[in-house]
Amino acid sequence: MASHYAAADQPFRKAKLEEVEQDDSHRPPFILSRPEIKLLGIAGVGFFLDAYDLFVINPVATMLQYRLYEGHSLPTGLEGFMKAGANIGSVIGQFLFGYLADAWGRKAVYGKELELIIVATILCLTTPTGSISPNG
Numbered sequence: 488m489a490s491h492y493a494a495a496d497q498p499f500r501k502a503k504l505e506e507v508e509q510d511d512s513h514r515p516p517f518i519l520s521r522p523e524i525k526l527l528g529i530a531g532v533g534f535f536l537d538a539y540d541l542f543v544i545n546p547v548a549t550m551l552q553y554r555l556y557e558g559h560s561l562p563t564g565l566e567g568f569m570k571a572g573a574n575i576g577s578v579i580g581q582f583l584f585g586y587l588a589d590a591w592g593r594k595a596v597y598g599k600e601l602e603l604i605i606v607a608t609i610l611c612l613t614t615p616t617g618s619i620s621p622n623g
Contacts, residue, residue: 537577544573 514520519527548569552561560566588596 541573541577544570 548561548566551569552558555561561569584596584600587599
């Protein structure tokens with residue numbers, strides 16, 4: 488049985504991990520290559536955005552407490568629903584977008600996810616707030 492890579496395709500095949508590591512054997516381990524820096528940047532931004540959504544809910548609850556209830560604590564049900572909703576939404580989104588990324592491809596889903604975040608942010612900024620607004 489013939490090999491998956493024909494002799495003519497040898498220059499175009501992807502390198503195995505150990506071949507890449509052997510090529511970089513002259514480089515000190517603390518010097519990062521351009522692809523490694525790109526990967527760390529993408530992972531760092533993704534982690535920041537994911538963590539920001541989960542950590543910002545506590546200051547938002549405090550702001551709503553002062554704006555809606557004159558500094559008294561939020562009703563227990565409302566506070567619990569709001570804080571749990573952030574975590575539950577995160578878990579549902581991770582499963583949903585992970586499944587869609589496997590089905591449609593990571594680049595396509597990442598673009599759609601980014602569009603969804605941009606539209607949702609614009610809608611949040613333009614929402615009429617009525618009595619919550621500083622002028623109301």
